Amino acid sequence: MRKQSSFDNLETRATTRLVSTTSVATDQIFDPQSAQLHKKLYRLHRSDIVTTIFIISSILVTIFLLSCAWEFWIEAVFFKLLGWPYDAVEEAKDNWRYIATSFGLATVSLVVPGIIMIRDATERRQKLLGASYLAAIVSSSSDAIIGKNLSGVIASWNPAAERLFGYAPDEVIGHHISLVIPRERLAEEDMILERVRGGERIENFETMRRRKDGREIAVSLTVSPIRDADGNIVGASKIVRDVSERQQAAETLRLSEERFRSIFDAVAEGIIITDAETGTFTDVNGPGAAMYGYTPDEMIGLRIEAISSGVSPYTQEGAIAWINKAASTGETQQFDWQAKRKDGGLFWAEVSIRFAFIGGRKVVLAIARDVTDRREMEAQLRQALKMEAIGTLAGGVAHELNNLLQPIIMMTELVMTKLPDHGPEFNQLERVVDAGAKASEIVQRILAFGRADEVSHSLLDISLVVREGISFIRTIMPTSITLHVGIDEFVGFVRGDKTQLTQVLINLATNARDAIGAKIGTLSVWLSKTPENFELVDPKTGIVARGACAILAVGDTGTGMDSETARRIFEPFFTTKGVGKGTGLGLSVTHGIVSGHGGTIHVDSKPGIGTRFTIYLPLVEPTVPTTTVAN
Amino acid sequence: MANILVVDDEPLVVETLSNAITSKGHTVVTAANGVQGMEKFSQGKFDLVITDIIMPDKEGIELIMELKRHAPGVKIVAISGGGRTGNVEFLKMATKLGAVASLKKPIRLAEFYKVLTESLGETPSPQSTNRG
Incomplete structure (x- = not known):
């Protein structure tokens, strides 16, 4: 007679009076x-x-x-x-x-x-x-329910078990449960029985089992210990649920998700999904997060304002206006957006937005592309076109003026040859010739600016040039501005035009003076040199300065500029000065001259703090740096 | 005494240069562009041709090339008021094409006389006398 047992809450207490020698x-x-x-x-x-x-x-x-x-x-x-x-x-x-x-x-x-x-x-x-x-x-259960002893020998086998595994009860009862366990998973059974012996219940253990026809199926097992009347564990009941379809569905979903995710993360563009109600990001792909300097996890939960420059109209409100437009028209909206990275750096993004439904929720689907290079190229092209126009204009004007100066100067000189030297008339006509010569120099400068002429480059001791320039600056600075000068005794030689380089210094000093205005401020001029292995790329011009360079820095404690102004200051005709106070050509000319010398110029500015221009000019002696244009 | 052809589309320049040339006792024939210049050149015998670079109808560079084809030994001085298309390069090109000198306008009288003398002299003249 075998012992009676219990099965979970379906308890059937044993009665020792039961006459049975074959079952329990x-x-x-x-x-x-x-x-x-x-x-x-x-x-x-x-x-x-x-x-x-x-x-x-x-x-x-x-x-x-x-x-x-x-x-x-x-x-x-x-x-x-x-x-x-x-x-x-x-x-x-x-x-x-x-x-x-x-x-x-x-x-x-x-x-x-x-x-x-x-x-x-x-x-x-x-x-x-x-x-x-x-x-x-048990009989009507859709889950297979199997009873086995602690040795793993099958004691009961319900119809669902028969359907699931394909074995009739008489084919399996009395056999070891390993009949339905794939060879590589036999160790699992030992583990399960060991835990059952310890009184543990195993729930939803997902594994593979083998059918009579050899096919393996995904199952979820729930195994409970079976106790006799005295509470001793005598066997195990096992509920086996076929989870093949569920697993297949889950796998299909996983593959679908994987496919989506791989595409989502493989595209070069940033994809940002924003909840239309809360306005927060619910998902962002890797490239999108990287574009803004975040990880995807960091970016999720942020709002548009966190990745916008904040400069009107690139604000949360500005973004909402675009979203509303997309909502009202039902059309995809595309626009350039001044975006902000996590580190505060600004860049331009081309953004396309449209509405979509994901998981039943209305979302704004945004695709963003970093177009800073494109914008930069456009700006350069605009600048180049402006410069070309100015160059053409300057060339045309120079040509006409020179033709007019020719008779003024030469005719006067011809008359002078007929007059006694240094007589009153001779001296007066000499003034005419001098004025003509000065006018001619101005024309030469216009041509230099318009790149319609070449300047005379010679070997210059840059320290001397700057010192001479500073002596001139002192004469144009008001007493309210303190001049700080730090010039290395010998920096080296540059090949260039002394007049032009002096003009650069004066232009920057004049700007600094105007930026400080009537306040008390400081103008600082430093000159030093870079190491021999120096390398710098000008992002605007693509000019690469390699080797030793002279560093000429001009800083002021003036009003400073915001980033947008600083970005545009080298554009011709761009000025922040009042009407009649600036032509908008000074820094353009400066930029042109520096570029013409194979150098680069950079500006750092903070509103309320001040501005510093830094110029790098290649030194030609004793080392010979090379300047090339970056591809 | 030399016979000099002056080609320039600016009458005041032509007149000025003519005055300067005649003041040295030379004779002058003038033309307002390259086409006229070739015509005048073919009609006479010239010791020197002074030509502007940027001109209507026929540019100075083209004139220089044509003159050199017709009369390889002709002495040419190129002059230019600069500008327009960056004709400084054209002045360099002119000397490469055979011009004995090139001058930028406005040309100072002394400079002009110097080039005139050197160009007409037996000794080779400097290729250019650009002012610094």
């Missing part, structure tokens, strides 16, 4: 056919036999007692009626106690076994009913 209560639960068999066997319950013998014995005793009692009673009545000696009656009276006791014992002998039988019958009916329910539940 658990089997009844797990196997309804077995339950039917036990129903019949139940009639041969051992306790029933004992009870029956006891009842029969009780009846016999009762009959005997009653007969004895009856004997006393009849004898007493008979003697009484016949008028026989009263002794017998008295004897009968004396035996009343005995008679009554006999009746009482007889009654007890009948009633108690009766009660016991009724109670047992009720209990058995209830148990059988419960077993039937459980059997029906």
Whole structure:
């Protein structure tokens, strides 16, 4: 006889009175056919036999007692009626106690076994009913339910198990569970049984199992220990759920997600998904986050304002205006946006936005592309066109002026040849020639600016040039501006035009003076040199300065500029000065001259702090740097 | 005494240079552009041709090339008021094409006389006398 057991909350307490040598209560639960068999066997319950013998014995005793009692009673009545000696009656009276006791014992002998039988019958009916329910539940379960002992031998096998694995109960009961376990996963079973022995319940353990036809299926196992009446673990019940479809669906979803994610992250453009209601980013691809200097996780949850320059109209409100336009027109909106990186750096992004529904939520789908290079190229092209226009204009003007200066100067000189040297008329005409010569120099400068002429480059000691320039600057600086000068004694030689380089210095000093205005301020001029292995690329012109360079820096404590102004200051005709106070050509000319010397010029400025221009000019001696144009 | 052809589209320049040339006792023939210049050159015998570079109808460079084809030994001085298309390069080109000298306008009288003398002299003249 095998021990009874329990199965979770479907508990069937063992009854040791069960006559069975082939199965157990658990089997009844797990196997309804077995339950039917036990129903019949139940009639041969051992306790029933004992009870029956006891009842029969009780009846016999009762009959005997009653007969004895009856004997006393009849004898007493008979003697009484016949008028026989009263002794017998008295004897009968004396035996009343005995008679009554006999009746009482007889009654007890009948009633108690009766009660016991009724109670047992009720209990058995209830148990059988419960077993039937459980059997029906197990039988109708869509999940395979398998019972096995602690050695892994299968004890029960419900119809769903048959459907799932393809084995009939008689093919597997009594066999080891490894029948349905792929070879490479056999170790799992040892692990499961070990945990079950420890009383542990294993839930939703996802693994693979093998069907009768050899096909492997994905399953989810829930394994619980089975205990006997004393609480000892005697086996395991296993619910096996086929999760192949679910796993396939999950895999399909995962592959779909993977495909989407790989495309999402592979595109060069930044893709930003914004919740239309909250205005926060819900997803961003890798390139998009990198474009803004974030990781995707850092960027999710931010708002548009966090990645906008904040300079009107590149603000949260400005972005909302575009979103509203996309909403009202239903069309994709495309625009350039001044964007901000995590480190505060600004760049230009070309953004396309449109509405979409993702996961039932309305979102703004934005595709952003860094177009800083394009904008820079456009700016350069605009500048080049302006410069070309100025050059053409300057060339044309120079040509005409020179043709007019030619007779003014030469005719005057011809007249002068006929006059006595240094006479009054001669001297007056000499002024005319000087004025003509100065006018001619101005024309030469216009041509130099317009690149329609070449300047005379010679070897210059840059320290001397700057010192001379500073002596001139001192004359144009008001007393409210303190001049700080830091010039290395010998920096080196540059090949260039002294007049032009002096003009650069004066232009920058004049700008600094105007930036400081009426306030008290400081103008600083430094001259030093870079190391021999210096390399610098001008992002605007593409000019690369390599080798040793002279560094000429001019700084002021003036009003400073915002980044937008600083970006445009080298553009011709761009000026922040009032009408009549600046032509907008000074820094353009400066830039042109520096570029013409193979150098680069940079500006650093902060509003309210000041501005510093830094010029790098290639030194030609003792080292010979090369200047090339970057591709 | 030399016979000099002056080709320039600016009458005031032509007049000025003519005055300067005649003041040295030379004779002058003038033309307002390259086409006229070739015509005048073919009609006479010239010791020197002074030509502007940027002119209507026929540019000075073209004139120089044509003159050199017709009369390889002709002495030419190129002059230019600069500008327009960066004709400084054209002045260099002119000397490469055979001009004995090139001058930028406005040309100072002394400079002009010097080039005139050198160009007409027997000794080779400097290729250019650009002012610094």
